[in-house]
Amino acid sequence: MDIVVRNFTKKYGAQKAVDNVSFDVKTGEVLGFLGPNGAGKTTTMKAITCFLAPNEGDIQVGGMSIKDNPDEIKRNIGYLPENNPLYNDMPVIDYLYFVASLHRIPKEVIKDKILEMVNLCGLEGEKHKKISELSKGYKQRVGLAQALIHDPKVLVLDEPTAGLDPNQIMEIRDLIRKIGREKTVILSSHILAEVEATCDRILIINKGKIVADGSSGQLRKQAQGREILKVTIEGGDVNTVFKALQELNNTELVDFVSKSDGQFEVQSKPDTSSRRDVFQLCVDKGWYLTELTPTETKLEDVFRELTMN
Amino acid sequence: MKKIWIIARRELNSYFDSLLAYVVIILFLGFTGFFTWLFGSDVFFRKEASLEVFFNISFWTLLFFIPAITMRLIAEENSSGTLELILTKPVNEWQLVTGKFISTMLLIAIALGLTLPYYFTIWGLGPVDHGAVWSGYLGLLLMSAAYAAIGIFASSLTKNQIVAFLIALIISIFFHLLFSLLSLNLKGWSGNLLNFLSVRTHYDSVTRGVIDSKDLIYFISLTFLGLFASELVITKRNVTEN
Secondary structure: OOEEEEEEEEEEOOEEEEEEEEEEEOOOOEEEEEOOOOOOHHHHHHHHOOOOOOOEEEEEEOOEEOOOOHHHHHHHEEEEOOOOOOOOOOEHHHHHHHHHHHOOOOHHHHHHHHHHHHHHOOOHHHOOOEHHHOOHHHHHHHHHHHHHOOOOOEEEEEOOOOOOOHHHHHHHHHHHHHHHOOOEEEEEOOOHHHHHHHOOEEEEEEOOEEEEEEOHHHHHHHHHOOOEEEEEEEOOOHHHHHHHHHOOOOEEEEEEEEOOOOEEEEEEOOOOOOHHHHHHHHHHHOOEEEEEEEOOOOHHHHHHHHHOO | OHHHHHHHHHHHHHHHHOOHHHHHHHHHHHHHHHHHHHOOOOHHHHOOOOOHHHHHHHHHHHHHHHHHHHOHHHHHHHHHOHHHHHHOOOOOHHHHHHHHHHHHHHHHHHHHHOOHHHHHHHHHHOOOOHHHHHHHHHHHHHHHHHHHHHHHHHHHOOOOHHHHHHHHHHHHHHHHHHHHHHHHHOOHHHHHHHHHHOHHHHHHHHHOOOOOHHHHHHHHHHHHHHHHHHHHHHHOHHHHOO
8 A cells, every 4th residue: 555645734833843745655665754853753654544634735545535534544554653552451462352353353363363463573471461561662562563463554653663672673673674575664763773774765854844765875875975985005105005096087085094004085076986996006006905995974974964954 | 333332341341450440339339328228318217118319319429420430531541642542543533432431331330230239129128119210210321421421521621530520520510500509590591591401400300200302302412412522622632732
């Protein structure tokens, strides 16, 4: 099921939480939603799951508008809300049964479905405990189990790994990647590495507006623009090497990183690469090329640049 | 319809899991039993095989008990965020509200059902006017429905259960007592209107054994008004929520 968001605006009082946002998510795509606190991520997710109605614009899930067919859409969405609210007074099994029956899962398969979720989310030892007795990580797993139990076509996860330990985070990421192959997934997170590891596409939103859209590679490239290489060359005089590097066709700027070790930073002209030239240069001159690393702009830098002003 | 029942069943379980149901039932039976059998103008004092005392006490007890059992219904979901959880399942506001209403009515029906032994005991003591007993129970149930709907409405207004309790109690007291008191001081149409709005007027008329469509319409519309208002408040989150 595709998700189509068109000119979605949501106001709280006079303040626009989300301002004229449009984007699409295709089936089988895992979309990461990034943004500082209060950027409008959660609001957008609440609107997609039919909890909040847009002030302007429309959202369609699988061709159905959230205004006209909320019930049909809700049947196809698995949602893990922010802060993972749960009915704390219920035992895990009863709670999953409750959710499953609201989704009209037939009685004959409910038990199997619950067991499947318990296994998938690693709740085996906790299934008879009351939810209020569980630790945060296990609650999070219950939240995921209830979102997945009806095998939804669309999955909306608001900070799915909050409160989990590193092992659990890895498990959940694997799970999301696995699920993401056949479902449409939207997830929000503060952890950039997580989004980079799990998502096919990243959407950065700031002050209610989309400021970047693309795969993590594209975003980096967009922010970076030109290639920067870290080069270490031994076997020659540093100043000669420096000069030789400067005279290469595509280099724009060469800088010393460490004069004693013969380490340089080589910046190429826009849309060109100097990697081959550097190698060829060393071959020609008989120098030893001991390091050639393209420095990547980190997603953190992209994020900061886009959301700090 | 099935979803309303699923929600009602969960709420009823949660009443019993939280012990609230037991506390309410025991207090209700204790209160009504004490005044029916032991104290004041009880059955033995009046030397009359009638449940009038019981109905009178229940009439007042329920006024306080119903807000106490409805106060958490939506206020708690509001404060813990589970409202978002349940409303993003294939459930709409109306199903949620009516499911909760039905669970409250079931709890009240259980409490009232447990007073049936009073009826059978008094029946054993002397000739009972059976019609008056059943219409008395009907009157209590109709009144409870109206107050439960008011209580759910109050609960939908706030995140704080105590505030919900007080709002429900204040609204209910108007219907229970104040409208009829005010109507005594007013003549003409305003007096009649207030008298018509008073629960007492219709409750008395039902318990007299005369089941008039006017009284039924009154209680049913009050109930639905409360439920519609709750639905409206929950839907209105779109405008006010921060």
